[in-house]
Amino acid sequence: MLATIREKIFNPVLFAKTIIVLIPIFLFLWIFNQNFFITRTLTYHFKPNTKGGNITLGERNNLVASYNKNNQLEWRLDTDSLKFSVKIPRSFEQAKLKLNLNNVSQNSVTLSAQSPENIPASPYLADYYFLNTLPWSQVTDGTLTLWQREVGSGVKDQNSNTNELRQYKSIAEFESNLPPLSTIGVVNLDPEGFINIPDYKPTKEKITIPHFFRGSHDMTFYAKNEPIDIQFEKFDLNRKHNEDTLKYSLIFKNSTIASGTIGDDGTIGGGRLSRAMPVNIYIPNASPGIYHLDIKSTEDVIFGNISTTQHYFTFENSVFLADGPAYFNSPTFQPITLSVLPGQLDFNPAHEFGLQTILINKKKFNLPTIKEKRGIEVREPTSFVVSHGDLSIQGSSIVIEPAKRFPLEVPISLPLATQPDAREINYIIAPYQPRETYGPLSISKSYELTELFVKSKTLYFSLNAPGLMNTRSILKVNDIEVKLTRGPLPLGKILNMIKKPFVNIWK
Amino acid sequence: MEIKRYFKIFNFPPVAKELFSFVFEVSLVSYLLFYLIESLAPQFITQFFNLNLLLGTTMLSGALTVIFPFSKKMGEKGLHKITIKDILVFVFLSLISSALIWYKIKSLGKTAVVVAALSGIVVFFMSFIVMFGDQDGKKEDSDEYID
Numbered sequence: 001m002l003a004t005i006r007e008k009i010f011n012p013v014l015f016a017k018t019i020i021v022l023i024p025i026f027l028f029l030w031i032f033n034q035n036f037f038i039t040r041t042l043t044y045h046f047k048p049n050t051k052g053g054n055i056t057l058g059e060r061n062n063l064v065a066s067y068n069k070n071n072q073l074e075w076r077l078d079t080d081s082l083k084f085s086v087k088i089p090r091s092f093e094q095a096k097l098k099l100n101l102n103n104v105s106q107n108s109v110t111l112s113a114q115s116p117e118n119i120p121a122s123p124y125l126a127d128y129y130f131l132n133t134l135p136w137s138q139v140t141d142g143t144l145t146l147w148q149r150e151v152g153s154g155v156k157d158q159n160s161n162t163n164e165l166r167q168y169k170s171i172a173e174f175e176s177n178l179p180p181l182s183t184i185g186v187v188n189l190d191p192e193g194f195i196n197i198p199d200y201k202p203t204k205e206k207i208t209i210p211h212f213f214r215g216s217h218d219m220t221f222y223a224k225n226e227p228i229d230i231q232f233e234k235f236d237l238n239r240k241h242n243e244d245t246l247k248y249s250l251i252f253k254n255s256t257i258a259s260g261t262i263g264d265d266g267t268i269g270g271g272r273l274s275r276a277m278p279v280n281i282y283i284p285n286a287s288p289g290i291y292h293l294d295i296k297s298t299e300d301v302i303f304g305n306i307s308t309t310q311h312y313f314t315f316e317n318s319v320f321l322a323d324g325p326a327y328f329n330s331p332t333f334q335p336i337t338l339s340v341l342p343g344q345l346d347f348n349p350a351h352e353f354g355l356q357t358i359l360i361n362k363k364k365f366n367l368p369t370i371k372e373k374r375g376i377e378v379r380e381p382t383s384f385v386v387s388h389g390d391l392s393i394q395g396s397s398i399v400i401e402p403a404k405r406f407p408l409e410v411p412i413s414l415p416l417a418t419q420p421d422a423r424e425i426n427y428i429i430a431p432y433q434p435r436e437t438y439g440p441l442s443i444s445k446s447y448e449l450t451e452l453f454v455k456s457k458t459l460y461f462s463l464n465a466p467g468l469m470n471t472r473s474i475l476k477v478n479d480i481e482v483k484l485t486r487g488p489l490p491l492g493k494i495l496n497m498i499k500k501p502f503v504n505i506w507k
Numbered sequence: 508m509e510i511k512r513y514f515k516i517f518n519f520p521p522v523a524k525e526l527f528s529f530v531f532e533v534s535l536v537s538y539l540l541f542y543l544i545e546s547l548a549p550q551f552i553t554q555f556f557n558l559n560l561l562l563g564t565t566m567l568s569g570a571l572t573v574i575f576p577f578s579k580k581m582g583e584k585g586l587h588k589i590t591i592k593d594i595l596v597f598v599f600l601s602l603i604s605s606a607l608i609w610y611k612i613k614s615l616g617k618t619a620v621v622v623a624a625l626s627g628i629v630v631f632f633m634s635f636i637v638m639f640g641d642q643d644g645k646k647e648d649s650d651e652y653i654d
Contacts, residue, residue: 013522017529024537027556034555053555087554491626504610 036494037089037486038255044086046480048075055480058083058462063477073269077106077475080417082463086482090490092449092456098481099109099443099463103127104474107466108416111187111443114453114460122254123464124430125188130420132434141171142435147428161271178300182346184411185420187430191410193253195222199314202226207311207402211336211389214322214350216296220397222312222406226290230281230308236265236274237300237327243268250281252290258283271326275442279303290406291318302327313403321389326351333390339383339405340395346375347391354390358414417467524577531568538565543607589639601631 033039046055057063064078065360086095088103107130112123123454129439136147149165154194168174178184181194202225212235229251235243243264250258258281265274291310293390302322306313306338324333333353347369358365365376378395386393397403414420414428435441465475519527538561545552602613605627612619 013525016526019528020530020533024533024541025559027537028541030556031552035551501610 014129014400028386035089036497037092037484038489040486042089042484042486043101044482044484045154046084046482047071048285048477050502054087055482056064056085056087058085059466064163073476074102076104076465077465077468077477080465080468082465082477084461084463084480086459086461088457088459088484091487092484093487094446094448094485095459096444096446096483096485097461098479098483099126099193099477100479100481101441101443101463102475102476102478103438103441105438105471106468106473106475107419107471108466109441109443109475110463110464110466111417111445112462113447113451114462115451116453118211123188124220124445125416126445127435127441128430128432129186129417129437130414130434131187131428131430134427134428134434135423136477138434139168139170139174144171144429144431144434146171146174149426163287168427171429174427174429181409181411183426185422185425185428187413187414187416187428189411189429189431190253191413194411196288197222197224197289197407200224200312201401202309203311204309206307206309207313208305208307209400209403209488210314210334211307211400212302212322212327214302214320214327214392215299216294217319219293219295220316220317221291221293221308221310222289223291223310226309227287228283228309228310229290230283230293230306232279232303232306233276234262234279234301234303235276236267236328237265237271237302238265238269240298241269242298242300244274244298244300246279246295246301246303247409248279248281248296249292249294250283251292253297269474289488311402311404312406313399314405315398315400316394317398318394319398319400320350320392321354321386324351324353326353326390333388336386336389337401338385338393339381339384339399340378341381341397342379343377343396344375344394345378345382346373346394347395347429348373348393349391351390353388356386356388358386360384415466417470419462484491517576521577524572524575527568527571527575528577530570531565532562534565534568538562543603546607546611550598589635593638596633597634600634602629 034042044054046053046057049065059079062077062079062082063075064072065075068074088095096109099111103111107128108124108125109127110125129145131145134147136149139146139148146168146420147415148167157460166179178196179192181191184194186194200222202223206229234246238244245264246262248258248260248262260279260281262277262279265277267274297303299320304322316455319338321336323336345360347358347365347367354371355367355370358367360376361378361382365374375394397405411429412425414422463477465473467473468475538558540560541552541556541561545558605623608626609619609623612622613621
């Protein structure tokens, strides 16, 4: 008996047959797991010149092959950005990306993930040669690192009025007592995040901008330890045969803190102006800083009569003024006082009512033709009056009275594509831990599901090497790994998916 | 027959022939099952695994099995008699194939039902022919190539 069992167990033919049967069984279990994500984690790999499975390159031509000294094939980036997507089986909690690269001569490397709508993507700084080799003293809190020019370097501290620069002992100390913003360089951080108006006093008194604006607009305002209180009115022009909706998003430090949609008035076409639809945005206690109010709509929507307690309020790059008889029954115009920062300033009258002459820096600027863009370059902050607000204006940071412009001084954003000029900068702050200079580079970055844009069960990422095409620098790509960690199993959903084909047959 | 004689110069030991035959059986059944799943749930298999690899394995092992047949006489059993179990298996396979054919052509309406039913009947009788139709011939062939 024992001998028979031993013979059966140690029978090589039986052993081989068992292996042969187990191969398709394990293959099926593996495929089942790839589809239903039963195990806690799933890992995908991509190596250049392979099919890659769940990881697909946006464009395969972005990687080019060459032989190294040992006659081995290597792949390097040929463009500034390598886009890749990851097909996921179902929802997950966390995605961890690991990229094995070899940075031979590229100035900077970032990794970015396409984030959901309304959340601006902020790339992850993985390598920056300039900061790796900057011989300044450093302090770090594990996330941010502050580089400080050495004491006694001859650069004057504008705060202390001495010949020595202040040396901070921690990031918290730096953030609570910032030096002049023009002496700060930032990398991969929003310069506006440093704006803090020391003598700002919140007020309950509202200002009203008594004008209307057509279509999408981006606005910026400042708030500090006060409620954000903004009201405006939306009207549908009903000139086109489409739905006239207005979507607004209030964004603070790259996060949407409020959003909403004001729907159509129920009338499509016909050209009849709708009734006023009021919009209220109220956030009880706002953290200090710059907020962005993004309004998205078609040009069949106008909004205006903005009333707010936030007096530092600007339009980012353009306004489409929609006052006067072309929009309302009232034939009157109220003069509009605007101011812009240096840069190109363009006007485009929308209707005959918008044809006018504008006085800019004591010079007459004539707008003789409708729908013809005419521009001028202004070299300093400039104010001017538009008597007929029926035109679009493109300029840098437009302020409409009675709103005020918040302080212009912001930290200098250092470029990633080229070697920055840091002569005027005494401090550099970045979410980056410096590493050795060029050589093997392993990027590891985790993303939560909420941070990622998912479309058709696909995630989208890009590996960026700013300026690579111009400098012809070399960044080698060895391997891309994506590890997904699942949340709780949706057992009911899985059972339904398994049952579905059989139910279809039964029906 | 001449081809078989030609390949006799590359003869394999009986164990290898048995394994060729077994690989063929397993890979064929696996391929058909995977194909069935793929038909019911498109992309379920092919998104992660190239079915042609399994088809290639089936074809290769099938060719080896034909060229270097493994005679059951060398092993344990001789001729097979029809049992109730065989008939039940054939009925089950016929029903499965009918259901699959109907599922793939159900847009044709009633015609799909007729075609599926006829296909099931054909599969049922073909199963008999394949399994038991040429036992005498097989016996002779097997005798001829016993190592």
